[in-house]
Amino acid sequence: MLSLSGSAAAGLLAAAAAVAAGELVGQVVPGAASPLLSVGNLTVFLATPGVRDAAVGTLGTADKPVLVAGVVIVVALLGMGSGMLARRRLSSAYAVVGLLALMAGLAVAAQAPAAPAGALLVALVLAAAGCSALRLLLGERLAGSGPGAGPAAPLRRQFLVRSGLLAGAALLGGAVSRQLATRVDVERLRAALRLPPPARPAPGDVAAGTFAVDGITPLITPNATFYRIDTALSVPRVDSSTWSLQVVGMVDRPLSLSYADLLGMRQYEADITLQCVSNEVGGDLVGNARWQGVLLSDLLARAGVQSGADQLVGRSVDDFTAGFPTALAIDGRPAMVALGMNGEPLPQIHGFPARLVVPGLYGYVSATKWLAQIELTTLDGFDGFWIPRGWSKLGPIKVASRIDVPAKGARVVAGPVVVAGVAWAPGPGRGIVRVQVRLDEGAWLDAELAGALGQDAWRQWRWTWDAQPGQHRLEVRATDRKGIVQDGRIRPQRPDGATGYHAVDVRVG
Numbered sequence: 001m002l003s004l005s006g007s008a009a010a011g012l013l014a015a016a017a018a019v020a021a022g023e024l025v026g027q028v029v030p031g032a033a034s035p036l037l038s039v040g041n042l043t044v045f046l047a048t049p050g051v052r053d054a055a056v057g058t059l060g061t062a063d064k065p066v067l068v069a070g071v072v073i074v075v076a077l078l079g080m081g082s083g084m085l086a087r088r089r090l091s092s093a094y095a096v097v098g099l100l101a102l103m104a105g106l107a108v109a110a111q112a113p114a115a116p117a118g119a120l121l122v123a124l125v126l127a128a129a130g131c132s133a134l135r136l137l138l139g140e141r142l143a144g145s146g147p148g149a150g151p152a153a154p155l156r157r158q159f160l161v162r163s164g165l166l167a168g169a170a171l172l173g174g175a176v177s178r179q180l181a182t183r184v185d186v187e188r189l190r191a192a193l194r195l196p197p198p199a200r201p202a203p204g205d206v207a208a209g210t211f212a213v214d215g216i217t218p219l220i221t222p223n224a225t226f227y228r229i230d231t232a233l234s235v236p237r238v239d240s241s242t243w244s245l246q247v248v249g250m251v252d253r254p255l256s257l258s259y260a261d262l263l264g265m266r267q268y269e270a271d272i273t274l275q276c277v278s279n280e281v282g283g284d285l286v287g288n289a290r291w292q293g294v295l296l297s298d299l300l301a302r303a304g305v306q307s308g309a310d311q312l313v314g315r316s317v318d319d320f321t322a323g324f325p326t327a328l329a330i331d332g333r334p335a336m337v338a339l340g341m342n343g344e345p346l347p348q349i350h351g352f353p354a355r356l357v358v359p360g361l362y363g364y365v366s367a368t369k370w371l372a373q374i375e376l377t378t379l380d381g382f383d384g385f386w387i388p389r390g391w392s393k394l395g396p397i398k399v400a401s402r403i404d405v406p407a408k409g410a411r412v413v414a415g416p417v418v419v420a421g422v423a424w425a426p427g428p429g430r431g432i433v434r435v436q437v438r439l440d441e442g443a444w445l446d447a448e449l450a451g452a453l454g455q456d457a458w459r460q461w462r463w464t465w466d467a468q469p470g471q472h473r474l475e476v477r478a479t480d481r482k483g484i485v486q487d488g489r490i491r492p493q494r495p496d497g498a499t500g501y502h503a504v505d506v507r508v509g
Contacts, residue, residue, distance in 0.1 A: 004084060006159070010137040011083020011093065013166050015075055018097060018130030020173030022104055025118075025125045027177050032118030033111045034177075035104035035126060040064075040071050040233045042107040049390040053278070053494060064233050075100065082130075086138050093138075094131050101127035136162055184237035186348040193240070195292060195340045198269035202290050204453030211450050211460045213420040215405035219453065219460060220271075221287035223347050229276045229285060229363065231385065236317050236370040240353040245337065249313075249375035252304030259353050262339060265294045270334035270359070271457035273424045275397050277362035278493050282402050282502035286424070288458050291357050292340035296329040299337065299374070309376040313384065314356045314368030323384040324358060324365045324395070326376065333359045333428045334456065337371065359456035360427025362395035362497060392496035399425040399486040401435055401461075401478040401502060408504040417467040417508075419447075423478035424458035431455030434479040437463045440472055447476075455481065467508040475501040 022035040044052070044067070055063045078100055086093035105123025109116055137159060210219050240259040247255035269292045279285035296312070305326060313323040329335045335358040339346060346352040351369030358366035364386045375382075379393070387393055401423035406412055423432045431452060436444040447463035465474075477486040487499040 004087070007083040007087050007138065008080040009083065010134065010159075010163070011079045011081065011086065012076055013079075013137065013163055013170065014082065014097065014130050014133035015079025015100070016170040017133040017166055017173075018079075018100065018126045019075060020170040020177065021129035022101075022122050022126035023177035024173050025122050026108065029118050029121055030115065032115075032122050033108045034234065035108055035122055036068065036071055036075075037233045038107035038111045039103060040067050041231070042110050043067065043071070044231060044233075045110070049494065052389070068233055079130075082134065083138070086134060090134065090138065093134050097130035097134065098127055100130065133166055137166065184239045186237050186352055189240050190345045190348075190352060193345045195343075195345060196263055196267055198267040198292055200266075200268050202269040202271050202454070204271050204457065205451065206453065208451040209453050209460065211420060211462050213405060213418055213460075213462055215407070216420045216460060216462075217402075217404050217422045217458075219288065219450075219457075220342060221289055223289070223342050223344070223350065226287040226289060226341075226350065227276065227285045228349050229278060230369055231320050232316075232318055232370070235349050237348065238317055238353055238370055243353055243372075245354060245371060246373040247299060247303045247376075248373060249377050250306040250309035251300075251376050252306060253302070255299070255303050257299075259339075262294050262337065262354065266298060267292055267339075268295050268334055268336055269340075270336070271453040272334065272357055272359045273397075273426045273456065273458045274357065274363055274367060275400070275424070277364045277391065277395060277497050279498065280493065281400075281490075281498050281500040286400075286458075288424075288453075290342050291334075291336065291338045292343075293336035293338035293354070293357070296335045296337065296356075296358075296374075300326075300329060300376075303376075305376055308378060311377050311379045311382060313375045313377055313382055314366075314371055315373040315375065316368050316370040317372045318370065320368065321382075321384045322356075322363075322365050322368045322386070323377075323379075323382060324361055325379065328358060328361065331428055335359065337374075360397055360430065362397055364391060365393075365395035390494055395496060397424070397426055398497050398499060399423075399432075399478050399480050399484055401432075401476045401486060403474060403476050403502050403504050406474075406504065406506050409506075410504070411507045411509060412467055414467050414469050414508050417465045418462055419465050419474055420460065420462035421476060421502075422458045422460055423476070425478065425480035425484070426456040426458075429455070429482055430480045431457075432459040432461075432478050433481050435459075435461040435463075436477055436479075437465075438475050439465065441475075444477065467506075469508050471505065471507050473503055473505050475503045477501050 026032045026034045082093040082096035101123045109119035245257045273288040276285035312326045338357040354371045355369040402421045404421040435447040447461040450460040490500040
């Protein structure tokens with residue numbers, strides 16, 4: 001009889017073959033989807049709020065690769081288990097493969113409930129491939145393990161040859177499905193695009209708004225380091241030449257606009273700070289960029305918003321939804337369908353070809369990436385993706401500030417020490433007008449502010465500290481144009497954003 005490790009290896013190969021076959025079907029059959037990614041997405045959907053918060057808080061932007069790796073590990077363990085079960089009874093191994101296929105089918109069906117045939121085909125092909133692989137690798141060895149069995153050496157050679165062929169087929173299938181998944185070359189599309197000059201360029205002077213302090217956050221966050229938090233396990237690849245944006249719902253004139261149509265409309269440019277509601281006090285899930293696009297107010301004027309349509313819902317190509325009050329799209333803030341980011345077409349991971357950008361709102365209610373549809377509806381009639389999962393219906397960004405230098409736990413030399421960072425409060429009539437620092441819970445002292453890019457962009461600040469030897473705590477708070485002072489109460493991110501003063505402990509020697 002095949003050794004325990006050999007049986008486990010056979011089961012692992014069978015699982016790999018099954019998944020490779022399922023992935024191929026998921027890429028070529030309409031209505032189907034990747035079984036691995038579908039299981040990952042279903043896991044996100046079913047996870048409790050506490051689990052999701054812990055994942056983002058612990059892993060940050062690495063949560064998605066870790067989740068996909070976790071799904072692969074579980075599949076591998078199930079496959080190895082099926083191989084070990086086959087030592088006693090091959091039908092038990094088939095049952096495990098059937099369970100794996102059922103899980104994949106249900107997950108794919110959850111991705112595309114309107115097309116159950118694709119999910120069914122994924123499950124059937126996955127089950128057939130897995131069971132056939134088990135039979136191919138283990139059937140004859142099990143049959144040859146009883147009395148009167150033939151020589152072991154030929155069976156061993158046969159097993160090794162078949163294992164090699166099966167491994168090669170699984171790798172080839174995986175490579176082909178990967179190639180199919182990336183057949184839309186987004187970088188080639190982006191390289192061929194040229195954004196038109198904005199009719200209203202951003203007025204801010206970046207040089208005038210920047211302090212020369214080592215370690216301070218740059219005024220404009222580079223695209224490569226701008227934070228990414230979304231629900232997409234696999235970043236959508238959208239062909240801008242065939243993509244269109246639908247404006248539907250409670251409008252007088254539904255619109256269907258191509259990428260070229262949007263490029264041909266009046267372009268607006270603005271410096272806007274975006275923040276994830278999951279950002280902890282002093283965290284890095286926040287960034288400032290120079291966005292270019294079409295104002296939502298222009299689109300809505302063309303479509304004609306009907307009376308009572310008090311919510312605007314953005315829907316992505318992978319069916320993520322986020323909604324906010326329609327009034328915030330037409331109240332004068334530069335809310336836009338963004339096509340560009342820091343002077344270039346949107347990067348793929350940040351929503352190419354188009355996304356929503358709304359100053360003053362956390363991303364979970366506004367910043368729909370890979371935008372496919374804008375629907376006008378009512379606040380009572382629809383909840384975006386995160387609302388049933390324990391987050392507030394409305395998501396205004398709170399006044400916030402952060403100490404960049406010195407870093408937490410830093411050791412500095414006694415004497416003049418520059419303390420510096422950024423503060424933000426985007427939205428109409430807001431923006432930062434005051435930043436204060438205090439030492440060891442003493443009096444609040446005013447910091448110096450750099451020039452403002454605009455009310456929707458964060459602002460750099462600095463304060464010179466005459467550092468004395470010992471252990472000290474530095475804290476920061478900010479005030480916006482409306483006179484709202486940053487909330488010092490310590491509260492978690494759920495349900496509508498964390499509050500508290502960012503503090504760093506520093507040793508002076």
